[in-house]
Amino acid sequence: MSYLNVPRLTFSGDFISDVSTVNNDPQHYNNSSFEPSFQQFGKGSQNGWWNPEGGATFGFQNCFVKRITGEDGTSTSDPLLDGIIGQVVCGAEGRNSGKMVDLDPQQQMVSQLWGVTFRILTAKNELLLEGKIEPTGFRDLQMRQQSGGRVNGQPLGGSWTSVLEDVVWGDLAVNSPFLLALKNKTQGNKLSINLNGFGYYYSHAEDGRFSLGRVLGSLGPWFFNEPQLFAPTRRLYGILSNGGSIFFGTSNFLFDKNNARLSIDMGSSFPVSNSIGNVSLTTNLYLAVSKKAINAPSSPNSVIVASTDIVLIGKIEYQNGTDWLNKTSAILDFNNLTAEAVAALENNQLLLLGGSSQANQYVVIAREAINGLVVRADNFVQRLDTNQTNEVRFYAYQFGKPLQNASLDITLEPATPVSPKNENTPPICDIPGNNYPAAGLSFDANISTDENGLAILKLTGNRIDSPRDYMDGQIYTLDYQLSGVTPDPASGSMMPDAFIAIHLRDYFEIPEKPVWSDIKDIMVQFAHLYPIMSKFFIDFSDPNAMIAKKEILTFAFDRDIKDPIYMPVTRDLSENKRLTILKWLENPIIDEQVAVTKQKTIAKVNVVEEIALTETITLTNNQERLKNAVRAKNGSNFSSPEITNLFEF
Structure with a gap:
């Protein structure tokens, strides 16, 4: 039933994503036109962008368990009721940290986590729970910050959903009734995990949070026949636009008919006024079920519903400041639903409404997917x-x-x-x-x-x-x-x-006896795109340097693709190219430089012939949205407007 099911644990803190930015620009992949300036820090695509020496690391920092929710749907943040509350959430110990990498510079909107270990420890470094996050890409990119990210540079947020595999329950887990209940309920020795990230810093601001972001996390049981990389829940879509931005853009919710319970995750969508989760919203928010279908698209024009056309579930009791969001992860449980609400939720749309309970009408901020x-x-x-x-x-x-x-x-x-x-x-x-x-x-x-x-x-x-x-x-x-x-x-x-x-x-094709010229272009490109490796470890463009460290390179190139040590870090090499590198390391031969220009030229001619047929094609709506999303991710199409009043009714 996904991470929203019970028993459920929530945590919050920071995440670090020390991504390399040299590889954000497709032109930097061209070995023949690469310039040393492309590895230097600076704004724009004629240099290394905002973090050229990044190592693609991903990990948890200053993260702690904040709250648990039991089988009855009630929550507590009192450590006296269960010792799991307040414990440390972190990554691997004594091993390389996880990695976050794009699929490709021309597809940056599915950035994936690889080799990330998730652990919960006591303050004395004693293990309570450990698992490996199945590689997963972020989704549901949406506007989060009302300030437009003026300080941190990135007002958007996104979500990673996955499962923890090979879960290890520490010896002290028996002391936590919550962990025992979670272990007994989940299946396949997996757990469902969700990470809502926002407030990421690619600006080199004076507050020292460069390459850090805020994360709201949730952990719950996973069941057989369920997806692993998204939550099998119902979904709300934001439809009220403010200044071209949609807040409450996408929210997952779970309806448990048998227990008359509705659980909703607004941690991926709740608007914040800064990068650490400060809430300054003043609008009264309600959840309700619509008695009639609402199919309106997103628009700055308000969609109004009368009180007679809805079944009211309840008010969203959020609080201003940083505590509410970071303590609750904005996951709300509405227990003991009325019989009318339960019946209505089975086949009708859930709504997020703004307005006053004293009024006879509300504004629809978000609605469930059409026909559910x-x-x-x-x-x-x-x-x-x-x-x-x-x-x-x-x-x-x-x-x-x-x-x-x-x-x-x-x-x-x-x-x-x-x-x-x-x-x-x-x-x-x-x-x-x-x-x-x-x-x-x-x-x-x-x-x-x-x-x-x-x-x-x-x-x-x-x-x-x-x-x-x-x-x-x-x-x-x-x-x-x-x-x-x-x-x-x-x-x-x-x-x-x-x-x-x-x-x-x-x-x-893997050469029978590979020589340096067979892998030279691959290694030179890697040296160009990841200067941190060349500056602090090895110059991949130098075959002699590779020979000097061939044992450790063989180890790294021979890892499983899910291993955080796996090379290349981008996971973008074909298996045959990786095996060719390993084969060359086994018997390194440096030959004289051979001409590969002719082969490249032929390939380019083929491309021109193909593209000649498509030069007049306009981008589809999806392609335009992906293009704009990439720009948004890299901060190149935001004027950082200050949005003080999101919903004026």
């Missing part, structure tokens, strides 16, 4: 090699129940053309387009759900030969929707809600 439909891909980020077939899991629900025998349409986004990067004067080089050649992927255009609402898409990568010239492989985007059903216009206010992001790697 939720369709999501579970493992929606895919890395593919030639002739590799992966299975993508889709789940469909209607008002929280599995949608059986439903048909899903899968389509490839149109190709985007090669274009120069206009921000540079003159442009360094052309930037490749995406989604070509179309023959690079094989998949069924239509799939159907089973009795659990699950549909499986078999996705096969076919041979492609450098369609992006100086960048390995190609980025593809698949869209999906229920057959004959128009996607909800309010979903995905910042970025597309229903897509699969794929990096298909170039075809590459």
Whole structure:
């Protein structure tokens, strides 16, 4: 039943994401035009952006368990009632920290966590619980800060949902009734975990929080036949726009009919006035069930409902200041629902309303998906090699129940053309387009759900030969929707809600006896994109330096892809290229430089022929939204407006 089910634990604190930014710019991948200035700190794409020496690390800092919720839906933050409250949440001990990396510079909107260990310890460093977070990409990017991120530089927030695998229960776990109840209820030795991140600092501000952000976390049981990388819940979509921004954009909620309970996670969407979670909102907020369908898209125009058209559930009792959000993670439980509310919630939309309970009408701030439909891909980020077939899991629900025998349409986004990067004067080089050649992927255009609402898409990568010239492989985007059903216009206010992001790697044969020239371009590019490695560990562009440290390099390149030590940190090499590097390290041969220009030129000619057919194609709505979301993520399209009054009724 997801992280919103009970028993549930919430925690909060900081996360660190020391990402490297040299690799944010596609032009930096071109070895022939790379400049040393691209590794220097600075604003804009003619240098290393805002953190060129980042190591891609991800971890928890100053995080503590704040609250637990029991089987009866009641919550407590009193450590005298359970010793788990107040304990330390942290990452691995004595091992490398986890990593956060983009799928590709041309797909930065699914940044994934890799190799992250989650632990709860006592103040004496005694283990209570430990698990490994299954790699997962963030979703539900939405506006969070009313101040527009003037200090920290990033007013947006996003969510990672996953499972903890291989859970270890510490010896002292028996002293916590909560942990015992959680262990007894969950299945498959997994737990459901959700992380809502916001307030991230890419600004080098004087308060010392550079590369830090705020995280609100939740932990609950996981059950068989459930998705692993998103919560099988119902969803609210924000529809009231303020100055072009939508707050309360996406919120998950769970309706437990048997226990007459509604649990809602507003920790991903509740507006804050600064980067550490200060709430300054003054609007009266209510949850209610609509007696009639509301299908309005997002708009600055208010949608009004009369009190006679709703079944009121209750007021959201939030408090101003930093304590409420950070102590509760903005997860609210409405217990002992009335019989009328329970009956209405089964097949009617939940609403988030603003206004006064004394009035006869309310303004709709957010509404449930049209007809209660939720369709999501579970493992929606895919890395593919030639002739590799992966299975993508889709789940469909209607008002929280599995949608059986439903048909899903899968389509490839149109190709985007090669274009120069206009921000540079003159442009360094052309930037490749995406989604070509179309023959690079094989998949069924239509799939159907089973009795659990699950549909499986078999996705096969076919041979492609450098369609992006100086960048390995190609980025593809698949869209999906229920057959004959128009996607909800309010979903995905910042970025597309229903897509699969794929990096298909170039075809590459492992040489029988690899020499330096076989891997030179790969290693030089790595040295360019991750200067922290060259400055503090090894210059990957120097074969002799690699030979001097071949034992440790062999160890790193031989790790499982989920291991935090795995190289390359970006996880963007095909298996054959990785094995070729390992093979060369086993018997390193430095040959004379061989001409590879001809091979590159041929590949580029092929690209031009393909793109000539697509130069006039305009971007789809989803492609425009992805493009704008990337700009938003990197802070290049925000004027940082101060929004003081979100909802004026």
